[in-house]
Amino acid sequence: MKKKIAVGIIVFLVILFLFSQFLAKSAPKIAMVEIKGVISEYMSVIDNIQRAQNDPSIKAVVLVVDSPGGSVGAAQEIYSAVEKLRKHKPVVVSMGNVAASGGYYVSLPANVIYANPGTITGSIGVIIQHVNVSKVLEKLGVKVENIKSGKNKDILFPNNKLTPEQKKLIMETIQDVYDQFLEDVVKYRPINMETLKKYADGRILTGRQAKKIKLVDKLGNIQDAVNEAKALAGLEGKKVLIIRLRKEEGFLKKLVGSKVEITDFIPYSQLFYMMPF
Helix, strand or coil, X not given: XXXXXXXXXXXXXXHHHHHHHHHHHHCCEEEEEEEECCECCCHHHHHHHHHHHHCCCEEEEEXXXXXXXXXXXXXXXXXXXXXXXXXXXXXXXXXXXXXXXXXXXXXXXXXXXXXXXXXXXXXXXXXXXXXCCHHHHHHHCCXXXXXXXXXXXXXXXXXXXXXXXXXXXXXHHHHHHHHHHHHHHHHHCCCCXXXXXXXXXXXXXXXXXXXXXXXXXXXXXXXXXXXXXXXXXXXCCCCCEEEEECCCCCHHHHHHCCCCCHHHCCCCCCCEEECCC
16 A cells, blocks of 8 residues: 555656646746856857757847957857847847956847946957067077968967068958957947947946947846846746756866866967957
């Protein structure tokens, strides 16, 4: 008798679990996708965006951005993914402490951008660093020779002193990427190019300042962003699950407990959408 009762309880619990799983899968959801820290590794963010795009139960997405920027290529990858996502379901950005330079760039395609009044944003611009250690090497008596296929192949090597011609080449590259940044801003934000250029000199702005010049849409916190996403998805007054999409960590990383990855270290020769520290 006791055995039958135990079996009955187990069966009931299994049925209850399966039913709850079914409800969880079918219930309308708002997905939160985090973009945090220096933007260099982008595949995990794109994977989460694609998961949100492909899941029919997810009705809208809130991008939680807290980033000072990062490498241009990675920021443009995420920008394109957000642009594609927007075609399928509403996207709302919630800016945290910092959403500057590349952090601002990845936010651009969202339907609505929220910032806190004190959020640090803006810093629209492009930078590339060249460290010249040739004089230090000379003092140490070290001579490094670069065997190259063309005169500009070692243009950013630290033992190379830039010529005026090379500086001009780098500046042309920076200007082209900068122009791409400006074009992508005016594509989605209600600001014209002439006005934008007055503020796109690398300066940082508070959320309140950014709203005045229409670089962000509204002031508010993450709860406001979630409510906006619900409204855009037509879910006001309805029961909605708020879920957070994250990259699943591997067993080894969980075991070691390390949060540092090789991709956290940025090679010096990249172009950056990065605010100054």
